[in-house]
Amino acid sequence: MSQTSRSVRVALVGCGRISKNHFDAIANNDVNATLVAVCDIDFKKADTFARMYKVSAYNDYDAMLQRDDIDAIAICTPSGMHAEMGCKAARSGKHVICEKPLALNTKDASLLIEQCAEKKVQLHVVHQNRFNTTIQYLKRALDNGRFGNLYAIQSNVLWSRPQSYYDQDGGWRSTWKMDGGAFMNQAIHYVDSLLYLGGPVKRVAAIAKTIARKIDVPDSGVVSIEFMNGTLGSMHVSMLAYPKNIEGSVTVLGELGTVKIGGVAINKIESWQFSSTNDDDKLVLEQSYETASVYGFGHTGYYATVLNSIQKGLPPVIDGMTGYRAVEMVCAIHQSSQTGMFVNLAKE
Numbered sequence: 326m327s328q329t330s331r332s333v334r335v336a337l338v339g340c341g342r343i344s345k346n347h348f349d350a351i352a353n354n355d356v357n358a359t360l361v362a363v364c365d366i367d368f369k370k371a372d373t374f375a376r377m378y379k380v381s382a383y384n385d386y387d388a389m390l391q392r393d394d395i396d397a398i399a400i401c402t403p404s405g406m407h408a409e410m411g412c413k414a415a416r417s418g419k420h421v422i423c424e425k426p427l428a429l430n431t432k433d434a435s436l437l438i439e440q441c442a443e444k445k446v447q448l449h450v451v452h453q454n455r456f457n458t459t460i461q462y463l464k465r466a467l468d469n470g471r472f473g474n475l476y477a478i479q480s481n482v483l484w485s486r487p488q489s490y491y492d493q494d495g496g497w498r499s500t501w502k503m504d505g506g507a508f509m510n511q512a513i514h515y516v517d518s519l520l521y522l523g524g525p526v527k528r529v530a531a532i533a534k535t536i537a538r539k540i541d542v543p544d545s546g547v548v549s550i551e552f553m554n555g556t557l558g559s560m561h562v563s564m565l566a567y568p569k570n571i572e573g574s575v576t577v578l579g580e581l582g583t584v585k586i587g588g589v590a591i592n593k594i595e596s597w598q599f600s601s602t603n604d605d606d607k608l609v610l611e612q613s614y615e616t617a618s619v620y621g622f623g624h625t626g627y628y629a630t631v632l633n634s635i636q637k638g639l640p641p642v643i644d645g646m647t648g649y650r651a652v653e654m655v656c657a658i659h660q661s662s663q664t665g666m667f668v669n670l671a672k673e
Contacts, residue, residue, distance in 0.1 A: 333635050335422070336362040336395045338386055338410060339402035340370040341494065343424055346453075347399050348374065350624035357632040364389045386410065390417040397422055397447075397635060404510060405503035408433035411448070415440045420447040420635055426513050426655070427648030429505045434652045438645035449631045449641045450648030452517040453623030456630075458612040459586045459594055460518065462605055463577065467522060471599050472579025478523045478550075478558045482512040483572040484589075486564035491540050499540035506542030508533060508655045512562040517651045518575050518591065519560070525553040526654055528669045533662040537565050548658055553671055588613070 335351055335358055337344060351358045360378050365371040368384040375382030383389040390398070390413060397420035400410050408428040411421045421441055427450050428434035441448040454460060466472065486507075490498065497503035504510050520526065533546035544565060550558030566572075574587040574595075582599040586592075593613040597606065630642040657668040 332357055332359045333632050334359050334361045334394055334396045335399055336360075336364065336389055336392070336397075336419075337374075337399040337401060338364040338389070339400065339406075339424075340365040340367070340374055341401060341403075344374070344401045346624040347401055347422075347628075348378065350628040351399075352378075353625040354628050354632055357636065358628065361395060362389055362392065386413070390414065390419065395419055397631075400424055403497045403503045404505060405429055405497070405500075408437045411437045412440045415444045415446050415448075418444060418446065420449070422449045422451065422631055423648065424451045425517075425648070426505070426509055426652050427645065428652055429501075429509060431649065431653050431656055434645070434649045438649060441645060447634060447641050448645040448648075449634070450643050450645060451624070451627060452514060452521075452643050452647065452651070453627040454514045454518055454591060455521055455643065456623035456626035457591055458614075459591055460521075460575075462594075462609050462612055463575070463584055463586060464522060465605065466582065466584065466599070467577070469603075471582050471601070471603075472577065473581035473600075475523070475554065475556045475577070475579050477576075477578040478519055478552075478556060479576045479578075480512075480515045480519055480558075480560045481572045481574045482507075482515050482560070482562045483566045484511060484564055484570040485566045485568060486511070486538070486544070488538055491538055499538075499542065501541055504542055505655070506533065506659075507544055507562050507564050508546060508548075508658050509542075509652075511564060512560065513651050513655060515560065515562075515573065515575070515591075516654050517647070519550070519558055520647075520650055520654065522575065522577065523550075523552045523554070523556055523558060525650075526558075526657075526670045527551045527553045528667045529654065529657050529661055530667045531658040531661040533659060536563075543659075543662075546658065546662065548661075 364383040371382040398414040399422040531548040533543035545563040548560040576585040585596040587595040
């Protein structure tokens with residue numbers, strides 16, 4: 326992979342809800358990143374941010390891609406557009422920073438991975454929760470064997486998404502074509518967390534339903550999981566919490582330890598118990614933090630790894646296959662719900 330010592334020049338497409346986290350992360354990494362252009366189909370949105378950051382505004386993605394002073398494209402558009410826009414960026418020789426999900430199905434995810442490999446550009450997928458300090462401490466405890474035999478990993482995503490949320494911006498969040506439902510849009514970060522902490526999944530059984538919202542996609546669901554290592558897992562996902570988000574959590578049970586990270590976005594250590602002690606135990610309670618945002622504060626740390634990979638020609642920390650596995654699991658959840666059967670993801 327090629328290297329560069331200069332600042333990475335980033336252009337962003339899609340000036341919706343998540344774009345502010347990207348703008349802030351780029352600004353927080355200003356030694357290594359420079360925003361050079363923004364694009365949105367609504368030119369007024371693009372122009373607002375362009376004026377704020379003193380960069381060029383576009384409402385034509387193809388026109389922006391023709392610039393030769395762009396190193397990477399941050400894709401923050403509706404989910405159903407990620408794969409196509411990522412492929413276009415790759416074909417124009419730009420590295421791809423793709424918001425979750427990588428795509429809405431495994432075929433499109435594979436195509437984007439292949440296109441980036443063919444054009445020799447990097448593909449980074451935004452799963453920023455891996456950079457939450459709370460998750461980092463939990464991951465280190467797992468890697469150091471502090472849990473002994475691992476018994477179970479469980480996640481709750483109990484958030485509030487009123488009908489007005491689905492109706493805004495033309496209603497794309499209510500569709501299979503552009504959104505994919507509660508597991509693909511909101512809970513995919515927690516799917517990724519389970520994969521990050523528990524490893525490859527063997528099979529899933531799920532019920533995903535549209536219970537209350539007037540939308541085509543699920544607003545709720547439950548999943549039973551068996552990991553390849555024999556650990557059991559489960560998820561409870563609902564966008565129907567009243568009147569606000571109440572929980573985004575991960576709990577790990579093991580022979581020698583129990584940890585629960587809760588809050589609205591895995592931001593609070595609620596239980597940290599092990600049969601033996603180490604230095605992390607003195608520090609871990611300080612890692613909890615307050616946030617009203619379900620996005621958390623991981624984007625700045627995430628971007629630091631992206632920029633380091635591009636500048637030094639190193640493989641992405643969260644690459645296309647990482648994003649693919651999360652999409653694959655959500656697709657298996659939907660398939661299981663539709664068929665009423667277990668769906669296998671991996672062979673022993």
